[in-house]
Amino acid sequence: MSIAPPGQDAPLTPAGLTDSEATERLRKEGFNALPRDGRRTLPRILADVLREPMLALLLGAGGVYMALGDLKEALVLVAFAGLSVVITVVQETRTERALEALRDLTSPRALVIRGGVRRRIAGREVVRGDLVVLNEGDRVPADGWVAEGQGLQLDESLLTGESVPVGKVACGPSGPGAQARPGGDGLPFVYAGALVVRGTGLCVVTATGPSSEIGRIGRVLSTLETEAPRLQLQTRRLVLGFAAAGLAASLLATLLYGLLRGGWLEAALAGIALGMSMLPEEFPLVLTIFLAMGAMRMSRARVLTRRAAAIETLGAATTLCTDKTGTLTENRMRIEALRLADGRLARRGEGGDFPLAAGFRELAELGVLASAPEPVDPMEVAFHQLAGPQARHNGGRSLVRHYLLDPLLLAMT
Known part of the structure; x- marks a missing residue:
């Protein structure tokens, strides 16, 4: 692998892993994904629902009534x-x-170099030893070290809590001397989940899935136990209170009936009837039905509720704080007009076609030369699309030096 620092001769593209090597490592080490032990299957959902004290009370009351012949x-x-x-x-x-569909939809994709060819693959298919190309706006798919970087800055707030981006430096093809923890400027290490906010780079993957830093955090979080909802606790106390009172009244009625009238079977039936009359079976019925109806109403508004008990938490909220993060766009750009130095102007036609005269074609080709050879930025992609495939040959010209946008040089050169 031949790597050159920014401002020096452009390096040759490294080859990366072969397809067979990547397949073998994927088979041995598994997918680049966090363990998902918490997936709720149909039997597990049914078991969780039947463990609710309100439903247990209803079913228990129904069983008692059936035993009594009612x-x-x-x-x-x-x-x-x-x-x-x-x-x-x-x-x-x-x-x-x-949620499963959303996980698949939002699964990050990675641009890797395998066999000397750049290709987009699912982030979960990245393996140790892969060469990953990082560009602005990308999520780092796995832990690794930077072999080549040009003004690379990453937002590692997901791991460190610090929202200020940190700069990354390349350590060359030989690799770093030792591994470090997330955070800090001037380090060659990148971590899964970090966001590239500036620059480009090429990193070598060293850890994937559970072995990554974010994977270790995930393992710790999986040991946390979810606290029971407040409504469930209050209902449980109410049910236990009424059950204790009903049991006491039932025993007292049974004893008094049996001692005073002598019919112990009739005394037992009278005690059970009295106890059942004191159980508040309407409370759990109303609460359970209303939570289920609330989940259905929320689903019509395209709000997913993984557990019906979460509706209680939402209902208890008094203030909702939201943050406007920007307008939804396609993250795609298109060149609509070109203007030459002599004032001539060319615009895109209504049908989307953009015929280029001699001067305008040269301007479009210069735009391609001012862009990355393998464009990722939407503006650079627009120049490549406008000039067409023939402009990628650059008229026999080759890239010598590449200067990123810098406060001292407000242009990409």
Whole structure:
């Protein structure tokens, strides 16, 4: 691998791994992705729903009514409980599928060099030893060190919390002497999840997936236990309180009936009936149904609720703070007009065609020469598209030196 620093002779493009080497490492070391043990399958969703104390109370009350021979009351309770279970399971299953689709959609892609050819691959297919090309706006797909860099600055706030970008320096093809931690200027190390805010570079991947710095954070976060929602805790206390009171009243009624009238079977049935009459089965029914209905209403507004209990947290919010991050665009540009030094002007036609006369074609070719040979910036891509494939040969001219935009030189040269 021949690497030259900025301002010196342009280096030859390194070859990187071969396809067979990358495939073998991917087979041995696995995908460049964090473990996803928390994926909720249909049986797990059903088990979580049935563990809710409100539904357990409804099903338990229905079972008692059925044991007592009151089939009508039992069917009503079981039907409402079953309806709530079906609504909740269907809603949360749809949410899980949508989240899976979003994960696949937002999975970062990486520009790697394999066998001397640049290609875009899924970020999860990056392997140790890959050569990754970094450009402005890219997310670093894996940990590594910078072999070639030109004004490279990264936002590592995802790892360090510092929003100020840090500069990266190239350490050459021999690699760094030792590994360092994220943060700090003038280091040759890059980390998965960092955002390239300026410059370009070429990095060699050293760690992927769980072995990366962000993977270690993910392993720590996976050990955290989720706290039960406040509404669930309050309902559980309410249910236990009524259950204790009902049990005490049931035992007292059974004892009094049996001692005073002597019929212990009738006493037991009377005690159970009294205890059941004191259980607030309407409370869990109403709360469960309303949470499920709330999840359905939110889904119509394109708001995904992974757990119905999260609706309680949203309902308890009194202030919502939002941040306008900018206008949604396609991140694509197109040249609409060219103007020569003598004042002549050429505009794109209504059909999108842009015929170039002699002077304007030379201007478009100069725009290509002022852009990167493999453009990523939308403006540079627009110049390449305007000039056409023939301009990529640059008339036999070759890149000698490349100067990035700098406060001392406000132009890319």
